[in-house]
Amino acid sequence: MTDTLSALLSRDPDRMWRASWEVIGTRDIEMLETLRSALPDIRRATADIELGGMIRPNRDALAHALDKVQTYRTWRCWCDDYPRLLAYNPAREEERGHATILSRVDSGWPTTYECACTACGTQFSVEEGEHHALWWKWTPRASRSTR
Numbered sequence: 142m143t144d145t146l147s148a149l150l151s152r153d154p155d156r157m158w159r160a161s162w163e164v165i166g167t168r169d170i171e172m173l174e175t176l177r178s179a180l181p182d183i184r185r186a187t188a189d190i191e192l193g194g195m196i197r198p199n200r201d202a203l204a205h206a207l208d209k210v211q212t213y214r215t216w217r218c219w220c221d222d223y224p225r226l227l228a229y230n231p232a233r234e235e236e237r238g239h240a241t242i243l244s245r246v247d248s249g250w251p252t253t254y255e256c257a258c259t260a261c262g263t264q265f266s267v268e269e270g271e272h273h274a275l276w277w278k279w280t281p282r283a284s285r286s287t288r
Contacts, residue, residue, distance in 0.1 A: 143172060143175050143176075144160075145160045145163050145164065145172060145176065146175055146176055146179055146183070148160035148163075149161075149176070149179075149183045149186065149187065150179075150182060150183060150186045151186075152186060152190055154190055154191065154192045157187060157190065157192060157203060158192055158202060158203070160206075161202040161203040161205070161206040162202055162206070164176065164206035164207075164209060164210060165202065165205060165206050165209060165222075165226065165228070166233075166237070168219050168239070173209070173210055173213055176210045177210050177211065180207065180210060180211060183207065184207065187203060187207075202228075205225070205226050209222060217261070218258060218260050218261040218263065219239065219258070219260055220239075220240070220258035220260065220261065220263055220265070220279075223258075223265060223279035224278075224279050224280065224281065227276035227277060227278060228276065228277070229277055229279060230275070230277055231245075231254045231256050231267050231269075231277060234256070235256075238259060239258070239259055239260070240256045240257065240258055240259060240265075241256065241257045241259055242254055242255075242256050243255040243256060243257055243264070250271075251268050251269050251270050252269040253266065253267065253268055253269065254266075254267040254269070254277075255267070255282075256279075263281055263282075264281070264282040265279045265280060265281055265282060266279075266280045266282050267279050267280070268280075
């Protein structure tokens with residue numbers, strides 16, 4: 142059993158929350174497939190756990206992670222997930238090698254970015270915002286190439 146699966150089944154809210162964010166950030170197909178085969182068990186183990194969260198419910202991260210596990214096979218590219226969640230920091234995605242920041246305009250608020258997916262080349266306009274916490278809204282700009 143992977144550490145991530147173990148954490149999601151642990152019934153420990155902190156471990157489950159950290160594992161959710163690991164799933165959200167991963168492109169590891171082997172991990173996602175392991176979790177996919179265990180989805181019914183994960184859903185049972187997480188159904189009645191209070192995950193907390195002050196600004197955003199931590200359950201939102203878990204729900205997004207489990208949705209990713211269930212649906213990633215239908216995506217054309219990993220970047221299909223960017224517009225679905227306001228948590229993809231362009232700088233972090235660039236550090237991971239998942240995106241390239243083409244430009245950053247920081248003329249007051251909000252900061253905006255132009256980014257490109259390193260896998261398929263799709264370009265995004267990314268607006269950075271804040272309401273108690275930073276968020277990033279990714280909007281595809283260019284049509285994707287077919288893979």
